[in-house]
Amino acid sequence: MPDRIVFDLDGTLIDRDAALLQGAEELLARLGFEAPANLGARVSEAATVAALARDIVPGRSGELTDCMLAAIKPRADVIAMLRGLRAANRLVLLTNGRAELQRRKLRAAGLHGLFDEVLISGELGFGKPDPRCFELAFAGGDAQHALVVGDDLERDILPAVQAGARTCWISRGRALPDGAPQPTMTCEFPELPRILTCQYAT
């Protein structure tokens, strides 16, 4: 059993793409623009909200951010999972992004205050997959007694495997590519609370 569980945020605890798609649709409708047919693909490809804003609503990055945040709703099963896990494990959030935006997402999702430690690349000055992120996340403990949960093979799973931690990959229907690191376990986004609670809550 791990004594420490390190969570990614976007795509792991929050369905960022769904919220960004909904926010983009609402903003486009409010502005009287028709949503492009391939909006979902453009949302998935956009590395940041600002990049999507440049693509579909230039100059309106702040409004798009607000619309995305409004579309993030707390999930009772995720909140219950974190509370249950925290009784027996140290919980660390390790996320890439601007600190202010990531903290606003945490509050929107009702996840603020549910972690023992919050590590954000925008505050650290480096981000996943930099091994220093994981050294910080595992500090004071042993990587072998940690579980890293994330949806990104290169940024979450590979560096965690290399550090000797166990891993849970949120596959989102994707097959494991040839040559990719083998996660300890794999699950779909909606299943995560049930599976982790069964395995790691007291």
Ligand SMILES: [Mg+2]
């Ligand atoms: Mg992610």
